[in-house]
Amino acid sequence: MKQVYNFNAGLATLPLEVMLQIQDELLDLQGTNLSILEISHRSKEYENINEETQQLLKDLLNIPSDYEVLFLQGGASMQFAMVPMNFLTEGRKASYLQSGTWSEKAIAEARKFGKVTIGGSSGHAHFKKVPDLSRVKIDPETAYIHLTSNETILGTQYQSFIDTGKVPLIVDMSSDILSRHIDVSNFSLIYAGAQKNLGPSGVTTVIVKRDLMENIPKNIPDIMNYRIHANSRSLYHTPPVFAVYIVNLMLKWIRNNGGVKAIEKRNHQKADLIYSTIDNSAGFYNGLVHLESRSMMNVTFSILNNKIEKLFIQEAEENGFVGVRGHRDAGHLRVSIYNAVTYEQCQALTDFMIDFQKRFG
Structure with missing residues (x-):
């Protein structure tokens, strides 16, 4: 085979070891004589994968005990709507930092649910840098502050994060989660589409602090409710079984590589x-x-x-x-x-x- 060097922005490359393990186990998962593609999501084998994958992520990121790890569908684009649907409640406002295309998409979705202010923007620099965090003013009445940690299109990344005090900080880490050390306790919610650093497309990881979910409105659809998914251990409906399985292998690969x-x-x-x-x-x-x-x-x-x-x-x-x-x-x-x-x-x-x-x- 011709040597190929995969520098795609996503779907992104997977380690050869992981792909070979997928190939090896594809027809028979752990002696079940069933493929991961056809195994029941209610089976003990998948429940073990689901729980182990959550624990692997908790271990790798040192996630505090008062956080939940969820595996959802819909990509970061669904999170653009799900975040304000859950937390931008009536009479409140949210603050978004505008750093490029993906943050702008998140802002556009949030505005469909409530009032959004721009807490900082690098639009004046044509998004060739991230907003200056030292100039961001934090209103203690803000429902949450949202930022995109890495903008894949122009290639900008926050080198550090803002201290928002008691105001929840929500971050889209789709393109740089697990690429560097972070202190999860600085964030109330982290979401990340898997197809950059975590695995294939089809699953989105959400790390959410439990107290953030306490006041989620009861009138939003269950499928869009973080609390419903947390209470169901990400098994509220049929999960993206194959994608979660590959995330499991990717997390083990990261663990095994230091x-x-x-x-x-x-x-x-x-x-x-x-x-x-x-x-x-x-x-x-x-x-x-x-x-x-x-x-x-x-x-x-x-x-x-x-x-x-x-x-x-x-x-x-x-x-x-x-x-x-x-x-x-x-x-x-x-x-x-x-x-x-x-x-x-x-x-x-x-x-x-x-x-x-x-x-x-």
Whole structure:
């Protein structure tokens, strides 16, 4: 098989070890003579997977005992609506930090349910950096503050988080969960679509503090109610069994590779390698975002002119580098280096970049 280097922004690459284990167990899960694709979600085997996966995440992130771990469907896009439906109650307002496309989508959904204020924005900088957290004013009457920790399209990321005091902080970590150490106790709710760092599409992980769920309105649909899902241990309805199973394998892979701190160290090494190649190119390659807001997950850059940029994409694809074309809304180039992308793959890419510059610079 031709060597392929998968730098897609999501669906993202999975570790080879995980894919081989999926292949090995696909027809017979744990001696049941049934595939994970057809096993009952009410079976003891799946209940064990469900509970073990929750515990694995709790262990890896040191999640305090007063939090619930949920496995839901609908992706982050459903969370854009589910968060305000549960917590933006009548007469209250929510504050959103505006950092790019995904935060804007969350804002648009929230406005369908109630009053939304913009607590901070980097729109004046064309979202090439994250909002300045030191300038965010916190109203103690705010229902919650929401931010998007990593914007995949332009490639910006918060390097630290805001202290909101008693106001609940809710964060979309779809593209950088488990990529670096975080203190879960600083957040009231974290949600993350799995298809970047956790597994395949089809399941969304939610980490929610129990006291946040105490005042959820009773008149919202049960399927959209966090408390219903928490009380049902994520088994209120048929769960995304196959996706949760793969998340289970991914969490074990992270654990077996040194845990979050080891993964974070490797992620810094990968990002530093690619960014240094860009920065040392004497302007042939140019980063698209401000240095202090650079993402460790999504590296975005441009090349001297459109003609050479198109040639770069063509040659990259011919050499097995998949997913380097930038998002349609941003253009240029984007390299996504989530947890499962190896340092060796990043080294191969930077070798190609250096050689390309020698030939066309």
